[in-house]
Amino acid sequence: MNQVISAYSGIKPGQAWVNGGIEYRDENFITFAEFIKPFFKRLNLGYPKFYKMDPLSKLGFIASELIFKHIDLDLYDKKRVGIVLANSSSSLDSDLVHQESINNRSHYFPSPSVFVYTLPNIMIGEICIRHQLKGENAFLISEKFESSLLFNFVNELFLNNRVDVCLTGWVDLLKEQFEALMMFVEPTGLAITEENSGMLLPFSEETMDDLYKKM
Amino acid sequence: MEELIEKLKREVIEQLNLEDISPEDIEADSPLFGEGLGLDSIDALELIVLLEKNYGLKIEDPKDGKKIFHSIRTMAEYITEHKKA
Numbered sequence: 001m002n003q004v005i006s007a008y009s010g011i012k013p014g015q016a017w018v019n020g021g022i023e024y025r026d027e028n029f030i031t032f033a034e035f036i037k038p039f040f041k042r043l044n045l046g047y048p049k050f051y052k053m054d055p056l057s058k059l060g061f062i063a064s065e066l067i068f069k070h071i072d073l074d075l076y077d078k079k080r081v082g083i084v085l086a087n088s089s090s091s092l093d094s095d096l097v098h099q100e101s102i103n104n105r106s107h108y109f110p111s112p113s114v115f116v117y118t119l120p121n122i123m124i125g126e127i128c129i130r131h132q133l134k135g136e137n138a139f140l141i142s143e144k145f146e147s148s149l150l151f152n153f154v155n156e157l158f159l160n161n162r163v164d165v166c167l168t169g170w171v172d173l174l175k176e177q178f179e180a181l182m183m184f185v186e187p188t189g190l191a192i193t194e195e196n197s198g199m200l201l202p203f204s205e206e207t208m209d210d211l212y213k214k215m
Numbered sequence: 216m217e218e219l220i221e222k223l224k225r226e227v228i229e230q231l232n233l234e235d236i237s238p239e240d241i242e243a244d245s246p247l248f249g250e251g252l253g254l255d256s257i258d259a260l261e262l263i264v265l266l267e268k269n270y271g272l273k274i275e276d277p278k279d280g281k282k283i284f285h286s287i288r289t290m291a292e293y294i295t296e297h298k299k300a
Binding site: 048051052109110111112113116 | 231232233234235257258260261264267268
């Protein structure tokens with residue numbers, strides 16, 4: 001069975017795009033928080049839980065929302081929507097914040113809301129909660145973006161009939177360095193509509209490498 | 216008491232990252248959980264940390280939490296009562 005990428009999004013410092021078109025641009029920011037907060041507000045999602053997420057989850061959440069603006073999830077069985085994400089820094093950004101809060105034994109106040117984000121797959125949980133997705137999911141760690149890792153994992157899910165569609169990608173963030181590439185993968189037959197027939201990309205390592213290089 | 220209530224509102228907003236909420240939006244007697252501010256279980260833990268960090272108060276029996284954290288006013292009453300002791 002062949003799969004296609006029916007939507008994709010990317011975020012890097014200063015800009016974000018969806019399906020190849022620029023979605024948001026802001027060069028006048030210093031911190032990730034200064035970049036992502038106005039971007040979130042502009043999306044007008046009305047989802048206050050966003051503010052409680054750690055930076056990695058915020059990045060993944062926004063990248064997924066950019067895709068779901070173009071995908072009608074109600075067309076799919078939510079128990080068969082998979083999510084496979086990867087990065088290199090795991091949840092280290094939040095791990096360091098947590099470490100800082102427990103360094104001083106005489107001022108020992110670890111924050112529960114920071115601690116819950118000391119696992120990278122919590123980001124997947126945030127996306128699932130938002131859209132009530134209950135399919136297979138996995139978070140993979142690799143030193144750098146590796147299209148073969150994502151491709152093989154997602155392909156196995158399709159081959160073993162574990163998912164109908166799958167959100168996959170790379171979401172990495174550490175100490176103000178961040179990048180996200182997210183793709184929605186589905187079988188050819190499901191995805192083609194009159195509206196998007198010219199936009200579909202073959203789901204392959206080459207396509208993913210190409211999209212990542214364009215970031 | 217009213218001064219403490221206003222201080223607590225600001226502290227709760229900061230501690231729980233309630234970005235779009237201002238102190239004026241929080242009624243002192245409104246429930247913090249459920250239909251009130253819609254706080255969750257992690258927020259409950261953060262409130263426990265807030266009491267300990269800012270007021271030196273430890274909640275010994277978790278069952279007391281429901282009563283103490285019912286509203287901003289019940290939190291203020293608990294602080295006032297236990298700070299005096």
